[in-house]
Amino acid sequence: MNVVTRGIRNAFRNATRTISIVLILGLTIGLSLVMLIANQAVDSKIKQTMGSIGNTVNIRPVGFSGSNSVNNALTTEQLAKVQKLAHIKSLSQLLGSNAQTEGTSSSPQGGAQASGPAANNTAKTSLVSPFKLNCDKGKCSGGGIRLNTTGEAPKLPDNFSLPINFMGTNQPTNPSNFEASAFKIVNGKAIDGSKDINDAMISAEMAKKNRLGVGSTFTAFDQTLRVAAIFESNTQTANSSVVLSLPALQRLTEQPGVITNAIATVDSLDNLESATSAIKDSLGSAADVTSSLDQAKQAIEPLKSVRNISLYSLLGAVVAGGVIILLTMIMIVRERKREIGILKAIGFGNTRIIFQFMCEALTLTTLGAIIGLGIGIAAGNPVTSMLVSNGSAGGQGAPAGFAQSISGPAADALESIKATVGWEIILYGFGAALLIALIGSSLAASLIAKVRPSEVLRSE
Amino acid sequence: MLRVTNLKKIFSSGDTKVVATNDISLTIEEGQFISIVGQSGSGKSTLLSMLGALEKPTEGKIEIDGQDITKLRSHALTRHRSKKIGFIFQGFNLIPNLTALENVMLPMEPTDRPKKMRMQQARELLDQVGITGAKQRRKPGKLSGGEQQRVAIARALANRPKLILADEPTGNLDSKTSKMIFELLRGLSQSQGVTIIIVTHDLALARQTERVFRLQDGKLTEQ
Numbered sequence: 001m002n003v004v005t006r007g008i009r010n011a012f013r014n015a016t017r018t019i020s021i022v023l024i025l026g027l028t029i030g031l032s033l034v035m036l037i038a039n040q041a042v043d044s045k046i047k048q049t050m051g052s053i054g055n056t057v058n059i060r061p062v063g064f065s066g067s068n069s070v071n072n073a074l075t076t077e078q079l080a081k082v083q084k085l086a087h088i089k090s091l092s093q094l095l096g097s098n099a100q101t102e103g104t105s106s107s108p109q110g111g112a113q114a115s116g117p118a119a120n121n122t123a124k125t126s127l128v129s130p131f132k133l134n135c136d137k138g139k140c141s142g143g144g145i146r147l148n149t150t151g152e153a154p155k156l157p158d159n160f161s162l163p164i165n166f167m168g169t170n171q172p173t174n175p176s177n178f179e180a181s182a183f184k185i186v187n188g189k190a191i192d193g194s195k196d197i198n199d200a201m202i203s204a205e206m207a208k209k210n211r212l213g214v215g216s217t218f219t220a221f222d223q224t225l226r227v228a229a230i231f232e233s234n235t236q237t238a239n240s241s242v243v244l245s246l247p248a249l250q251r252l253t254e255q256p257g258v259i260t261n262a263i264a265t266v267d268s269l270d271n272l273e274s275a276t277s278a279i280k281d282s283l284g285s286a287a288d289v290t291s292s293l294d295q296a297k298q299a300i301e302p303l304k305s306v307r308n309i310s311l312y313s314l315l316g317a318v319v320a321g322g323v324i325i326l327l328t329m330i331m332i333v334r335e336r337k338r339e340i341g342i343l344k345a346i347g348f349g350n351t352r353i354i355f356q357f358m359c360e361a362l363t364l365t366t367l368g369a370i371i372g373l374g375i376g377i378a379a380g381n382p383v384t385s386m387l388v389s390n391g392s393a394g395g396q397g398a399p400a401g402f403a404q405s406i407s408g409p410a411a412d413a414l415e416s417i418k419a420t421v422g423w424e425i426i427l428y429g430f431g432a433a434l435l436i437a438l439i440g441s442s443l444a445a446s447l448i449a450k451v452r453p454s455e456v457l458r459s460e
Numbered sequence: 461m462l463r464v465t466n467l468k469k470i471f472s473s474g475d476t477k478v479v480a481t482n483d484i485s486l487t488i489e490e491g492q493f494i495s496i497v498g499q500s501g502s503g504k505s506t507l508l509s510m511l512g513a514l515e516k517p518t519e520g521k522i523e524i525d526g527q528d529i530t531k532l533r534s535h536a537l538t539r540h541r542s543k544k545i546g547f548i549f550q551g552f553n554l555i556p557n558l559t560a561l562e563n564v565m566l567p568m569e570p571t572d573r574p575k576k577m578r579m580q581q582a583r584e585l586l587d588q589v590g591i592t593g594a595k596q597r598r599k600p601g602k603l604s605g606g607e608q609q610r611v612a613i614a615r616a617l618a619n620r621p622k623l624i625l626a627d628e629p630t631g632n633l634d635s636k637t638s639k640m641i642f643e644l645l646r647g648l649s650q651s652q653g654v655t656i657i658i659v660t661h662d663l664a665l666a667r668q669t670e671r672v673f674r675l676q677d678g679k680l681t682e683q
């Protein structure tokens with residue numbers, strides 16, 4: 001039998017004590033693992049949320065909602081100034097216009113009002129929208145169009161069809177134009193946003209609906225346009241749009257020099273706030289300038305408090321585990337003082353004896369870690385969800401009983417948190433057990449070193 | 461083999477100083493079987509602790525085979541105890557969760573002998589002291605007092621020490637068992653040439669050793 005075996009065997013000398021200590025340690029390590037799992041899940045969500053919230057700034061003429069006509073359009077000169085501002089990586093200039101499928105109508109009967117990038121139109125096109133209008137509780141939407149009603153479901157004409165949004169832009173492949181995170185040309189070649197030619201890009205869904213391919217033609221604004229490329233994206237707005245170059249759409253809609261909105265991409269999220277302020281200063285009262293920063297802050301704030309709570313609880317649980325094993329080892333060392341004296345008398349050095357007690361502590365904590373892992377795996381997800389829901393409901397400064405309302409990406413971030421237990425967590429669990437054993441053995445080691453074997457003889 | 465010169469041990473407790481052993485000198489030859497008698501508090505255990513390199517004297521020298529052990533550092537003292545000294549205690553002091561065999565193997569562990577060899581030697585030692593067969597696999601709690609002391613003697617012999625220090629080895633045993641243990645120790649001293657120093661209250665037993673020393677008020681005198 002060697003030191004390690006003896007240390008492991010000693011851990012089971014008193015079955016009742018061993019079971020009690022292992023269970024308490026299991027709960028402590030389990031709690032620390034649950035907190036670690038919650039911390040990692042929340043941390044990962046914060047990073048994901050930060051990454052998914054675009055570092056873009058939307059610039060629109062004052063009062064322009066996308067559905068009304070543009071009387072105070074932005075000018076190229078104004079936007080040229082914006083482009084030169086610090087931290088502006090790129091500036092996508094857009095003109096949105098819509099056209100109705102020939103022989104159809106998009107005007108609902110009754111008091112409903114359509115809004116969205118493609119509402120209200122007189123221009124015609126041969127294209128048919130690949131999407132349908134879906135109504136629920138008096139609100140209808142589809143293909144980037146929204147119908148706001150006064151409560152009753154809108155009555156749609158028999159020949160109703162969603163209008164087609166035509167988007168002219170100097171950056172035809174920029175996903176931010178459609179509030180999308182993905183935009184990929186799957187067939188053909190992307191158009192040049194600066195050339196005034198009748199080439200268009202349509203989505204794969206639009207192409208399928210209208211049986212078009214690269215090189216096919218369709219009509220819009222009384223002109224024939226050629227499909228130069230087919231793309232795929234992850235928003236309905238993008239998939240229901242036809243993308244043209246900015247000068248081409250300005251010519252087709254007879255709106256030379258008109259820009260209905262622009263999207264500035266900032267070099268990093270850290271500079272988003274300062275860049276937004278700079279754009280506001282540059283354009284003054286001529287434009288409404290909004291960024292996604294506020295939403296990002298709203299989403300991250302409750303998650304940050306959950307992350308802090310879980311971090312402090314994790315540290316607390318590890319310290320508690322350390323204290324438990326520390327007190328246990330002190331108790332064991334005091335109880336076996338005579339035995340330590342005997343071992344020293346028969347030629348065991350301090351290092352060997354301390355190592356034996358460390359093996360004993362490690363055995364107890366490893367067993368605790370195994371139980372703790374079970375608790376962590378079982379309780380990781382429910383506790384994370386509970387922490388997140390409590391963290392979001394009891395918002396800072398909110399009076400008792402009043403939940404702070406979070407919506408948009410913030411709500412998405414909070415709702416979709418899912419904790420996972422991987423090898424990393426298991427290794428952390430055993431790492432924590434090792435740390436707790438080391439903390440617990442430290443004072444015991446100094447007590448062992450102080451035991452004088454002569455005292456054992458004297459106390460006979 | 462063992463030479464003690466002007467050995468003095470003073471314990472300090474606040475302003476009070478207690479002289480446990482005072483100017484002790486003695487020489488013991490290899491293989492001698494001697495006893496030290498004295499009343500409680502006479503300094504017997506302190507003297508034994510110093511001879512066994514468990515405690516350092518305030519003054520004086522302890523030479524074992526010409527080496528002054530009072531000058532050794534802590535690590536060297538541990539090695540010295542492991543190789544040259546065997547202890548036998550009144551209360552046996554066996555490790556309760558180890559078998560008799562494992563208890564005897566214990567002192568051999570720091571010597572880095574292979575496990576197989578340690579086990580073989582421990583078996584031989586237990587056979588030698590009369591613990592045989594299944595009793596070797598019993599834990600101390602399942603052995604009688606005399607058997608436990610036999611295991612303790614086997615443990616003391618584990619590393620073939622030159623000096624065995626026995627503190628009241630028969631103190632917890634009945635007279636019949638005491639006599640058997642005493643005879644066992646004397647036999648070992650004669651057969652293996654081990655120097656044995658026994659501390660005892662039992663004058664009758666002490667008189668059967670080769671030399672008897674009396675410790676009184678810290679002073680050692682040969683009877």
